[in-house]
Amino acid sequence: MRKISSEQYDALLAGSRVLARDDFGDKVILLTAERILKLFRVKRTLSSAGLISYATRFRWNARRLAKRGFCVVKVLDTFRINQPPRTAVIYEMAPGETLRDRLSKSQADMQALLAKLAELLAQLHQSGIVFRSIHFGNVIVDDAGDFTLIDVSDCRFQRRPLSLIRRTRNFHHMLRYEDDRKLFDSIGVSEFLDFYNKTAQLPEAKLAVLNDGLNKLLATDAPQPHL
Numbered sequence: 088m089r090k091i092s093s094e095q096y097d098a099l100l101a102g103s104r105v106l107a108r109d110d111f112g113d114k115v116i117l118l119t120a121e122r123i124l125k126l127f128r129v130k131r132t133l134s135s136a137g138l139i140s141y142a143t144r145f146r147w148n149a150r151r152l153a154k155r156g157f158c159v160v161k162v163l164d165t166f167r168i169n170q171p172p173r174t175a176v177i178y179e180m181a182p183g184e185t186l187r188d189r190l191s192k193s194q195a196d197m198q199a200l201l202a203k204l205a206e207l208l209a210q211l212h213q214s215g216i217v218f219r220s221i222h223f224g225n226v227i228v229d230d231a232g233d234f235t236l237i238d239v240s241d242c243r244f245q246r247r248p249l250s251l252i253r254r255t256r257n258f259h260h261m262l263r264y265e266d267d268r269k270l271f272d273s274i275g276v277s278e279f280l281d282f283y284n285k286t287a288q289l290p291e292a293k294l295a296v297l298n299d300g301l302n303k304l305l306a307t308d309a310p311q312p313h314l
């Protein structure tokens with residue numbers, strides 16, 4: 088992966104604004120011209136992230152998702168910097184705000200937006216895709232109610248539609264945060280699955296398994312609040 092110098096990096100950051108940071112530093116930065124820079128820590132271990140960087144996975148996954156017809160941010164560049172040690176991806180900003188922000192502000196389109204999320208999830212599952220970061224903070228919704236996926240470094244692709252176990256696990260990924268569960272409660276499991284199954288078209292018996300799994304998940308887990 089191409090490396091850029093600290094001078095080039097500083098020039099890139101001129102006029103920028105930090106959108107997200109954690110204990111290790113800046114993570115997501117809004118550059119000028121509506122482009123977003125996302126940084127990934129380079130971990131000095133022998134983990135698989137050392138072999139294929141998160142930035143490269145982001146680029147590959149965005150391309151594969153787009154090829155299969157999903158609306159995902161458009162990647163413009165990937166590179167790495169030495170100080171701090173990071174890989175980076177630059178992509179076009181999607182107009183709108185996260186589904187979490189939108190639903191927290193206004194409940195007006197709650198049902199329509201959650202129905203759309205159910206449909207998106209079913210399309211991903213039927214296409215054999217596990218988007219492991221699919222929670223309400225990683226979907227951007229625009230004024231027309233259309234979705235764009237962000238934060239796509241962690242995806243798995245297979246040829247066949249997902250098994251019930253994988254689908255259930257992915258529901259788990261989607262509802263890992265307390266905030267999102269509260270929003271989800273306004274639609275509830277069976278209504279969400281009704282919308283999901285308009286696209287997934289699973290037989291009743293399989294849908295009942297998903298229904299059970301989702302109810303169990305919501306009853307037993309004690310997720311951390313979103314920070």
Ligand SMILES: Nc1ncnc2c1ncn2[C@@H]1O[C@H](COP(=O)(O)OP(=O)(O)O)[C@@H](O)[C@H]1O
Binds near residue numbers: 106160179180
């Ligand atoms: N394409 C985009 N359009 C609009 N806002 C974005 C976009 N990408 C990221 N953001 C904003 O930046 C925040 C963090 O981005 P994200 O890639 O999810 O990073 P992380 O989850 O690792 O903090 C999002 O919650 C959103 O508010």
Ligand SMILES: [Mg+2]
Binds near residue numbers: 224225238
């Ligand atoms: Mg995110």
